[in-house]
Amino acid sequence: MAEGGAKRADMVTITDVARHAGVAVSTVSYVLSGKRAISATTRQRVLASIRALGYHPNAGARALASRRANVIALVLPLRSGMHLPVLMQFATAVVTTARQFDHDVLLVTADEGPDGLRRIAASAMVDGIVLMDIEMHDPRVPLLRDLERPSVLIGFPAEAANLTCVDLDFYRAGAICVEHLVALGHRDIALLGAPAVVYERDTGFAHRTRAGFTETAERYGIDAIAQPCEESFDGVRQELAGLLERHPNLSGLVVHNEAAVAHVLATLPLLGRQVPHDISVVAICPDEVAERASPALSSVLIPAEDVGRQAVALLMRKLEGHPVPAATLLDPRLTVRASTAAVATAVSS
Amino acid sequence: MAEGGAKRADMVTITDVARHAGVAVSTVSYVLSGKRAISATTRQRVLASIRALGYHPNAGARALASRRANVIALVLPLRSGMHLPVLMQFATAVVTTARQFDHDVLLVTADEGPDGLRRIAASAMVDGIVLMDIEMHDPRVPLLRDLERPSVLIGFPAEAANLTCVDLDFYRAGAICVEHLVALGHRDIALLGAPAVVYERDTGFAHRTRAGFTETAERYGIDAIAQPCEESFDGVRQELAGLLERHPNLSGLVVHNEAAVAHVLATLPLLGRQVPHDISVVAICPDEVAERASPALSSVLIPAEDVGRQAVALLMRKLEGHPVPAATLLDPRLTVRASTAAVATAVSS
DNA sequence: CGCCGGTCTCGAAGCGCTTCGACAACCTGT
DNA sequence: ACAGGTTGTCGAAGCGCTTCGAGACCGGCG
Incomplete structure (x- = not known):
């Protein structure tokens, strides 16, 4: 019995409050819920009793009676x-x-x-x-x-x-990134998305971003490729290396993968591309991540x-x-x- | 009223179950709680009714009556x-x-x-x-x-x-790191801890790790310095640079800061220190982080x-x-x- | 044969709250 | 002075569950 004891029921109930304030239980309830008019004087008295006794309504009882658990x-x-x-x-x-x-x-x-x-x-x-x-x-x-x-x-x-x-609106997010890059004159861009497994799981946002990216690029008639992206440093490095080899003129990158974003920034210089001089990077990620990155990322924030x-x-x-x-x-x-x-x-x- | 409607109370209650099974309400309750013996046949009948009706006990009522919310x-x-x-x-x-x-x-x-x-x-x-x-x-x-x-x-x-x-046991964690480094022959080591603000907040684990680190180092009579560490890339870089300048012989580093750990690994080579050849790094962090790092980190895991x-x-x-x-x-x-x-x-x- | 002790089940009394209908006390306006 | 409307308060009836005491039934003992 070392110390585990629990004091027996010092729980204050609405009845205690009612008695203390000299009113009916229902009156206390109405003071609390405001569902009926209560005179200012009574209300004050009840509220005072509530404070004096440290009353807190019992959630279970309330839920049972009101059919609302809150x-x-x-x-x-x-x-x-x-x-x-x-x-x-x-x-x-x-x-x-x-x-x-x-x-x-x-x-x-x-x-x-x-x-x-x-x-x-x-x-x-x-x-x-x-x-x-x-x-x-x-x-x-x-x-x-x-x-x-x-x-x-x-x-x-x-x-x-x-x-x-x-x-x-991930479709718009993908689209906005393209528009931004296009406005800066980029004509050869790529999207690095979520890991392949996320696409396979049919997660809607990944697909919609890609659609926004791809369709907007098409509308501008520019070269755009979209591909999944793993999250490990080495995975990112390999994918980027491959990508740049296949598309040496690539000048704009959209990254929709928070975990990979730092790796991308770290890898690009190693592949001989300075950001943003040689290649522009825009990310879809929380502001926090974008601000902390180096260089700070142009980004569409996930609010x-x-x-x-x-x-x-x-x-x-x-x-x-x-x-x-x-x-x-x-x-x-x-x-x-x-x-x-x-x-x-x-x-x- | 477009579509927000809620079907009126199709909620199945224990009374429904009791009626359906032809027993008393209390019998159903006892079947559910097992607090009294119920004959096998009755129990089966009740359980069948529960399944047939799709009954789930009302949490509020249960909490109210049993004084346990679960x-x-x-x-x-x-x-x-x-x-x-x-x-x-x-x-x-x-x-x-x-x-x-x-x-x-x-x-x-x-x-x-x-x-x-x-x-x-x-x-x-x-x-x-x-x-x-x-x-x-x-x-x-x-x-x-x-x-x-x-x-x-x-x-x-x-x-x-x-x-x-x-x-x-963060004290032991700090101590173990020191012991590990000492066993490898390191005599000049440092601890990079949580950001300064965490120490100021008096967060226990940060202090205890440092105590374990410092006291164990003392016991071995070796040079050991402990300092907080910011989590930004640049912050880490600066602190590491300063540290290495002040202690050029530093050969062992304990990092107790998950966010900084990747930055530390990225920065050391830039400062002309190869890990683990020139400097050993041991981290206190989840296995996941340690495994993903490059090189994989010797670490004390936070379970x-x-x-x-x-x-x-x-x-x-x-x-x-x-x-x-x-x-x-x-x-x-x-x-x-x-x-x-x-x-x-x-x-x- | 009557009684005791088990085993299983039932009914009823709450748990603490909300809410509804009732009603007393007060206003109006005529 | 009174019908008719407010306004403020009360009492009681549950909400769906647990739990306690008691009863019904059974077999075995003295």
């Missing part, structure tokens, strides 16, 4: 190859925003799968669900449709009918924080029964830094 | 300069382990502060609390002591009486997963009223890889 689930891909900093920023934004709406966040790992979601939802533990890392053909999507709880997805599955989705905030805000609106747009695409913004420059003159033709 | 809180420093990968591994381990004990995890950010903890605890939302990133004089610590919920800390505050703490698992296991034991050890120090293990070698012969005296 908790949302956040489903994270805790083990996948997602990029941690973004994920973290995102989680932070979700928690912070949820708290602003007086909700808490239940952390669920993606590997609990559909059954986990069903359990969470059916047990009325959470009022709604936010999911990250949605795949194109995500097995959880059909389930979400006929779950009785509202949900918001970060990312777009192939079939998004009847769902609420939020994401950066993880905005996404998280938006997702929660949408969910809250749904919880209140309001209609919300099915798709929310956050507009990418390009920040020009030191890694892109006008194409070097007097090189070709 | 949820633990995980308090993370979601915004600080902690190292994300470790934090993630840790969170994953906590969630996974909690699920094995049939508990869920409520995600709480450290910036909710003591009041947040009080709220979570007093509302009976969670049965227990796991806290990361404990500072030496953490303001939450006194609160935890007289909170009515058990808790487990990752890391050690200055005054740990009456608490349950888990962590890697984030073990720590998370242990923390939850301890908390569960406390929840069941069992006594648990106040301090759990996980033994560091050194893995020798390619970044350390015997000191180069014929250099000195």
Whole structure:
């Protein structure tokens, strides 16, 4: 019995507050919820008692009676190859925003799968669900449709009918990068994307970025190649070396792979290309990464924080029964830094 | 009213199950909890009904009646300069382990502060609390002591009486690194630690590593200097350059800073030091980082997963009223890889 | 044969809260 | 002075579950 003891139930209940303030239990409840008018004097008295006793409503009882848990689930891909900093920023934004709406966040790992979601939802533990890392053909999507709880997805599955989705507009992000490079005079550009395995998993954002890149390049009628990119230093080095050998005139590079971005910058000089003098590099990554790089990267930022905030805000609106747009695409913004420059003159033709 | 509708209460309750199985509500409850003997035939019938109806117990009701929420809180420093990968591994381990004990995890950010903890605890939302990133004089610590919920800390505050703490034994980690270098013949070594701000925040692990390093070096009577280390590439470069200028004979380096480790490896060759030929480097970091580095780093791993698992296991034991050890120090293990070698012969005296 | 001790099941009393209908007390305007 | 509307408060009925005491049934003992 060393020390593990727990004091027996000093828990203050709403009844205690009511007695202390000399009012009915329901009055206390109404003071707390504001759902009925309570005279200023009574309210003050009740609030004083609440403070005096250190009362906190019992979450279980509240959930049971009101049918609202004031908790949302956040489903994270805790083990996948997602990029941690973004994920973290995102989680932070979700928690912070949820708290602003007086909700808490239940952390669920993606590997609990559909059954986990069903359990969470059916047990009325959470009022709604936010999911990250949605795949194109995500097995959880059909389930979400006929779950009785509202949900918001970060990312777009192939079939998004009847769902609420939020994401950066990756198509535009890819397009913007091309436009930026083209405006600087580059005519021979390449996209280094996520590792091949990510494309195979049918992750929507990777595909959409590539589409934006490729189609925009086509529209400008310029040479553009897109290829996956591994994340190890040696992998990057090999791929870059191969790429530059096949396309010696390459003067613009779009990197959509946070983990590889530093390696790319480190490797290019070793391959005889100075950034931005010989080759311009624009990345799609969080600002933090872009700023820290050397040289600082021109980049389209992934607004993880905005996404998280938006997702929660949408969910809250749904919880209140309001209609919300099915798709929310956050507009990418390009920040020009030191890694892109006008194409070097007097090189070709 | 576009589409936001929610189907009215198709929620299956224990009463439905009882009716469907032709037994009393309490019998269903006992089947589920196993707290009383139920005949095999009845049990089968009840379980069949549960499956047939797709019943999931209502978490709020269960929590209210049983005074157990089956949820633990995980308090993370979601915004600080902690190292994300470790934090993630840790969170994953906590969630996974909690699920094995049939508990869920409520995600709480450290910036909710003591009041947040009080709220979570007093509302009976969670049965227990796991806290990361404990500072030496953490303001939450006194609160935890007289909170009515058990808790487990990752890391050690200055005054740990009456608490349950888990962590890697950083003192030993620092010591082991020195011992390893000394065994290889190095007599002039340095520790590159966390950024200065981390020391100022009084984060325990940073201090303890340094103590282990310094005191062990003293015991061997060798030259050892310890200094903080910024995480930017340029910061690392400057500090290393300064260090090598002041101590040209430096032949062993201990790096306790995940973010800086890659920069250190990249910088040393630029300063004319080959690893491990001219200088040995041993890091305190997750295996993942050490393996990916080039050359692969000899390292003492931070067993984030073990720590998370242990923390939850301890908390569960406390929840069941069992006594648990106040301090759990996980033994560091050194893995020798390619970044350390015997000191180069014929250099000195 | 009657009684004791197991084994299995049931009914009812809450857990702490929300919410609904009722009602007293007060205003208006006429 | 009174019908009719506010406004502020109360009591009671649950929400869906756990848990306790008690009862029904059975076989075996003295």
